[in-house]
Amino acid sequence: MRRPSTSILFIYGLAITLLAFIYRDPYSLLLISIPNAVAGIYLGYRRAKLIVVLLLLSIWGTFLNAYFLANHGQVVAVLGPLVIREGAVRATAQIGLRLLAIAGAALIFIGGAEPEQIIRDLEAELRLPKTITFSLAYALRLIPLLRRDYSEIMFCRRQRGYRRIAYLPGDIKTLLLPLLSIAYQRAIWAGITVELRGFRKRRPRYRRPRIGLVEALLLSWLALQVVLPIMAGWTM
């Protein structure tokens, strides 16, 4: 089976992201998060393991945040000195499912799209501004570099006696600081290079998006994720 059109994959990912922000009901969130996360990990894990790592870090960060700011209601669990209450669990689940849906959609896009077609298809078929399409294409170029940076930084941190798994805010800072500083430097020079290669002269050539069986299936599945919560009477 051929790969789906990059434009349709992009629309799908964008729609799921919007739904993740709109839905509040746990069943609705479960409907969009679990299938998309499973499909996303299946399709995109090999290309973007880092997203899964970042997702886990984000969920852990969400829990810490919820524990300090929304830990009220009935006691759900007691782990030594930690008393976890209903409010913290609910807030973590709600935000965690949203993140899961968004990461799943991102992984489906990364796994399903042909990297070299992204800039051309989104520009030509969806008429997106070149600055957005280039940023997306460049992000895909950056993923393996970030993965390499991440593994180098983790090893350097271990040599310097920092925890192997960064889970406290201080740990996360020592991980993110070099990661972002190096990515920032790289982005500046990449910007200069693409400008010297005529990026500002770039004029897109428009064409209609192609819609075949694969795209129709994907759009139908998206429609179901919109319609099912309404038909089932779940609150948005």
Add this chain to the structure above:
Amino acid sequence: MLLKYSIRGAGYGEGPAIIEDVAADLGEGGLLVLAGPSGSGKTTTLLAITGVLNNLLYGWVEGESWIAGINPLSPEGFDEIPTRIGAVLQDPDKQLAMPTPYSEVAFTLENLGYPEHVIREKTVEMLERLGLRDKMYAHVEDLSGGEKRRLTFASAVVHDPPLLLLDEPSASMDPWGIREVRGFISDWRRRGKGVLVVEHKLRYFLWDGARIQVYRGGRVVRELEAPLSRGEIRFLEEIGVDAGPPRIRRVKPPTGSSRVLEARGLVIGYGENIVARDIDLYLDRGEAVAIIGRNGAGKTTLLKTLAGGLDPLDGEVLLLEEKTFSRQRIGRVFYVPQTPDYLFVAPSLEGEVREIAGKTGKPVDWITRYIPWYGEARKTSPYRLSHGQRRWLSIIIAYSYGAPVILLDEPSSGLDLRLFRRLAGLVGKLRGEGVSFLISTHDPRVVGEMCSRAYILDRGRLREIDRYRAVELLEEEAGLSLEEA
């Protein structure tokens, strides 16, 4: 005239002038090299004359610049400049913006509005010419360092511009890659194109007739023409430009010292993929030993295995004469990566030193004693220090952790000769305090001036090589010879 500029002053933001009174011209088939120590204004000149500084980086430029009939300092001229130049920057990883070689090369032509069938034709032809056709749709991260460098050339010149601008093309290149770059420049000049090179490793670009402008403190202090006299080479080396042949100094081997690191029958690699096998090597206390070899030969994999970052596939590693597991070597055999930024964890140098003190128990004063420029830079982010300072700091971090063995991965990459000599001095000083160094390098100066022994990693095997022969080999592979240089 392909290039003619006369810049009275140029700088970043509203800051002071970084370069002053620089001027040059370049005709068809000509070669102009801007040489000078790090921070002397060479790259700023390149950014100024192409209009990048004032049109993209919010800087300012006073003066004139004309490239093939276009004034790139004006916004209209800057829009047209990509049609007249091909630019290759220092680090391919910072330059390659697309995921595959095909899309990378095609990107330039798409930007410039070529029809689709011409884009396909020219892209395939250029990739074929530079030996990348078979990897047209591979991910750029699966290319070797040399292939990435060739790809940056391909994407810079696929539209056949009259002028090629190269910013430190030898940086991050092994001698085999440098030979390719030299061949490319010769070929380009033969076709009547102009080439402007910014470099502090001048000796790779000294073709007869090449014009050299020597930068110091933001000004052109001398104009020379190749071949250079001994006096000119001496002058250039004194200010930090690598212009003469590498020296082979007598590096005193440690006397009566004990063995600190030893590998026996080591097999290294990733999972099923064996990179090198049957590796036997040793390192004595206070010794500095080089490992040379092509990009991709497995030098970094070997260092990381010795440092405990990767498990060996077979064989054993002894530290202080005791057999060790990988995890037992972490931090005791300290690996300093080629990009020192990976090691930093704090937003300022002061914070970095506090972190080191906190983790090692060493007093702050003890650590700062080894950083002579600490006072002037303590509030600066470690990521904004100069390249030489970042390299320096990374070695001091390793030393502070009390590691008896420090592994340096390409420590001279991006350093001018003056900074290199200071770094060599630091390594010599720490050797005197009993630290041993194993250094992966392509740089004949590292082998000749810092190390007392050398190994070569080639086709999956490691063997000891005479130090003189190692320097000679690195020069030969880059297309030079010790006698000629």
